[in-house]
Amino acid sequence: MGTLFIADLHLDDSRPGITALFERYLASDEVRRADALYILGDLVEAWIGDDDDAELPRRIAAATRAVRAAGVPVYFMAGNRDFLLGEDYARRAGFELLQDGTVHTLYGRPTLLMHGDVLCTDDLAYQAVRKQVRTPEWQAQILAMPLEARRAFAAKSRAESRAHTGSTMEAIMDVNADAVADAMREAGTTRLIHGHTHRPAIHRFELDGHTAERIVLGDWYEQGSVLRVDGDGAELRGLPPG
DSSP, rough: OOOOEOOOOOOOTTTTTHHHHHHHHHHHHHHHHHEEEEEESSSSOOOOOOOOSSSSHHHHHHHHHHHTTTTOOEEOOSSSSTOOOOHHHHHHTOOOOOTTTTEETTTEEEEOOOOOOGTTTHHHHHHHHHHHHHHHHEEEEEHHHHHHHHHHHHHHHHHHHHHHHHHOOOHHHHHOOHHHHHHHHHOOEEEEEOOSSSSOEEEEEEEEEEEEEEEEEOSSSOEEEEEEETTTEEEEOOOOOO
């Protein structure tokens, strides 16, 4: 049935319809018969820690654990919204954590897997924040806060992110072509799959004399998409009916 990729679902209590769609999709024959399911970041709008006692993390874990129980491996790569997700939750959810920049061979073809935000090197303000929040010291400080304080901090951070997005040129927030080429050269691949930019497309280009492709997954609100990869290639299509 092929291997499936999704990203940028941004699941949140304020948008229950998307959570329900996620649960239905993971219960579908397409997913339960797949060779594997990859979630490449921003599964949720904000992750405040594996000890979050809200209903949404429990629903997500139940859905992904059921996929794993059906014999389908589930891989998760953190994005800029859920980088605090750790091993404890991964065990409960039944998925394997992947480092950003992992290479997996899919049907004989090495493929670079990324969330995509590290490729947006023209957005200097974002990269500075990203560098800070990925340090163990910063994360330990946040996770030491009470849950309610973390929820308030997450809400403030989302508001600041929306303000930054609204005031920054779209081109600056897209990937940098040189950063893409450098990442693919370093990984030794001619195919890259990522999310983050919410601009679903399959881009084909020349890389050091070889035909290469960069596949971008869409978010689940405006241009939602599912990518299916098999031995014949890659198919990027819209979300299943809600």
